[in-house]
Amino acid sequence: MLLAVVLCNCKSEPKHEYGSTISINTEDIQNGKLIFEQKCSHCHNFKKDAIGPNLSGITKEVSEAWIKEFIKNPFKMISQKDPRAKALHQKYKTFMPEFSYLSEKEFDELLSYMNSYLKKKASGNNNFEDVIDNPIKDTLVNSKDNAHIEFVAQVPASSKNGQLARINKLACTTNSGRVFINDLRGMLYELKDNKPKLYASISRYHNSFIHEPGLGTGFGSFAFHPDFSENGLFYTAHSEKLHKTKADFSLPDSIPVKLQWVIKEWKSKDPKSKVFEGSIRELLRIDFVTIMHGIQEITFNPHSSKNDSDYGMLYIGVGDGGSVAYGFPKIALHGGAQVWGTILRIDPSGSNSDNGKYSIPKDNPFVNVNKKNKEVWAYGLRNPNRISWNEEGQMYASDIGHNIVEEVNIIEPGKFYGWPIREGKFLVDPYGNQSLAYPLPDNDVDFGVTYPIIQYDHDDGSAISGGFFSNTTPFKGKYIFGDIPEGTVYIADPSETNTEKRNIKKLNIVFKGKQTDFRQLTNKRRIDLRLGQDCDGNMYMFTKADGKIYRMINE
Template sequence: MKFYHLIILVLFIVSCQSETKQKLGHTISLKPESIKKGKAIFEQKCSHCHNFKQDAIGPNLRGLTRRVETSWIKQFIKNPLQMVADNDSRATQLLETYKIPMPGFKDLSETNLDALLSYIHKQENQKLKNNNSLDVIKETIKDTLQYSHLVAELEFVAQAPATTQKPILARLNKLDCAGSSGRIFINDMRGSLYELRDKKVEPYLSLIDYNPDFIHEPGLGAGFSSFAFHPDFQENGLFYTAHSEPKLSKPSDFSLPDSIPAKIQWVVKEWKTKTPNKNIFKGDSRELLRIDFVGFMHGIQEMGFNPVTTKDESDYGMLYIGVGDGGGVIKGYPQVAQHGGSQIWGTILRIDPMGNNSKNGAYGIPPENPFVKQALLKGEIWSYGLRNPTRFSWDLYGRLFASDIGHKIMEEVNLIDSGQFYGWPIREGNFALNPNGNQSLAYALPDNDADYGATYPIFQYNQKDGVAISGGFFARGEKFRGKYIFGDIPTGSLYIGDLFEAKQRNLKKLKVSIHGKPTTMSKLTKSSRVDLRFGQDCDGNIYLLTKSDGKIYKIKENLIP
């Protein structure tokens, strides 16, 4: 009898364990109205980092609610950093794997949390198939980057106004010289353009006051992303901005192909002030172009003028615009970026803002652009095959460089040439991808790689050293002369690249110090997510911007005394 009872007890325990496992997510509602509401929340707050097909910035969420306790998921969504601080094993493992700490959503009500989980729970557990017959490369770069013997000594410059509370105090995105004026401007993606004067961040223009449809949610790339002052700003008062608006706000100049649904629009505007010397903008604006995007991420993140060209050269006054793929590839629309120049997404545009031979008549298409005379291609395109071009910089020879944020394999810096294809979505770094499968998997380049015509990065690093490249600038001073200094957005790591050493394209990490004491950007910001950006003033000094605390630093001794 005892043996019989033991068997019954074991079967009961196993049954209970199995039942507990099956019950994961059993309290989650699958009512259609809850799923519909949850989908809207997911697309606004989660879709830029997560999907249900493959790992992205964050993990694939398909089947999550059937693997993890509902209470844990809710707690993690509310305050993931606190769970890491409390040494929760699952939260810690997620941070170690994906490197980027997830922002908390304390503002989500219990009702909205339940709706969000309803939508996630609706997605069935499914493993994405590998559609490439080649072997997956598990380790793209074996060794981590070494540190340079050089150290960047930082000087605190200014504190930006807070536009919300932590974890992102001020969404500082760019610092740049205002053309011929010698002035320095900075933007906050929540809608403000500031001037840096006497180590103070002073308001100059609020985009919200002039654009009633302006939005800066769901965060990350949305909002007031970039600006560029015309080289002759001091004389003509012209500058340009890029910002996001809701889908269908106005008819777009570039609509998505094949009935692909749009989620957001990006708008490029020209601003003209009659008083360029004034500290507050007063003037008019006009729209140059408007583009539909399939997702909230990878919009128009950068624009700029070549600062070293002269008035007698054809590149003078030409506006370069970085257009991302809108997340189209990871959302299952690889044709958005895989187009050979026939579409506008995943490109760098080059336009003449003072011309009028574009289709909408609001800007000009320069005659030396590579695809001007090809009827089926977009004349605005200067180069293509870029996933998310986030920062431009020109060296003293007038060569254009662009950083490109990768998906999961490589972060890139590319030397941009007219008409060149930079690989996305069939390449990331020096590796092949399957654009119709799991883009998180890397493959060796095929034997006939030259047939694809891809141009590869001059610098690249993988996720052993960083997660999302910020882009940077070429130093002009004695200490770092000619070297490209840039960094990684979430981790705050700094890098220094040298194109002219005997070992070509040498890339190393760059140490930082402040007041003569070694430190890191994470320590300075007291945050595990630094949100680092770079800027350069009219004299060539390089600046660091940290969104997490809204501070501005300058790298000292950059210029020749």
């Protein structure tokens, strides 16, 4: 959670009194640690700034009452122009979820754990000169175009607290056109007559499955094989707690492992069945150093045909695992030799991989290259959360940035997309303060970076929600995407290849004939917007805040 607190002195409450009443009981600290890991560790740590500020020493600089009130309702304090809340929101440019459902005992235990980190450590050094204060100076403008949407379905609540339904991806089966949507808490639903029907449950078949802690932990993604209607095959990505099963892609013994992400193949006995029944096998397993940036996307190329070399090849978007933010930049800075921060491409039907459970496509870029990972299709990505193709067959991937830029890249085999030494078209320092942007060096060409086709900075959002290409008027050929926390929907024309031309505009949302936005529709400040597309090209927008699904319509 983004605990936006400013370290400042206050005359009415002397600094040395802060934290004096916080419990130092060992049991309280341990209970607080569990709460922190489940609710806070995705955005915070006690070593350096991440998505939110470094929290080491915070209980000695800010009052307990203030911290509790902010955690309960951060937007309220920001809207009331509390100076501490306002200043940190201006710096980090995002909102944390509300945690008003925590009990007073849980708040006290959380503070006990935070209070155990007394000395604030440096957030990172400034190792370069010429810091760019505002990477992209001009802000996005509204387009004149309206996106008319209609309500489609309400996904069942999967929790009484926090996000109602953690719906993450909507996709279809190629031949039959069936539409499915998943919940990070483990459910896969089919949308039938605008009603979600449970098709499969991850937790039913996997005892080690976990969907917390973290904003992205759980049932991350799914993909149906192009021949699903015949062979009954589909694939899932989910997270599991660390156990005795050794990962196919493991971290060195000196690096702690927080959890594992697993790719599974499911084979339905009857592809036409309304509920899954069949067999499951594991394809691969990857270690991750934190709960962040796991596997949020697996997919097949929907435009490939049986005569294409790309037909039936599974693409896997693997994040950097939070390695850079948590002080392990070498995990992501590997030159294509490892799997973290990459897009992988495998053939699930083969067996020539090291574990014998899939094969390496012979046209993968590093098949015959020494000291490279043969599964890697592209690398240098921080958190590739959505992959799509345009009608010309070009592959696009959205990549969630750290604190500077959100981006969309045209993905080509073997290319390096910059992370963790670039964010957007800016230099970043993976060993220093990663919240600072610098100009590109004079010898930039020597680094071989491929830069984004679309980018925007954190004046206009804070986490891109990857999109799709519209194949219907009035947006035919345009790329429609959004921002996860803000709920803003954008439209871009990738044919305008110069990102400085600002080829992105905000799309107006119209519901029931009235212009609105997703903050009004959800009555929430943090939206958690996602987009999807069915096999007819219809675009969907859905929100974790309330579990509702909308579809774009022509008016």
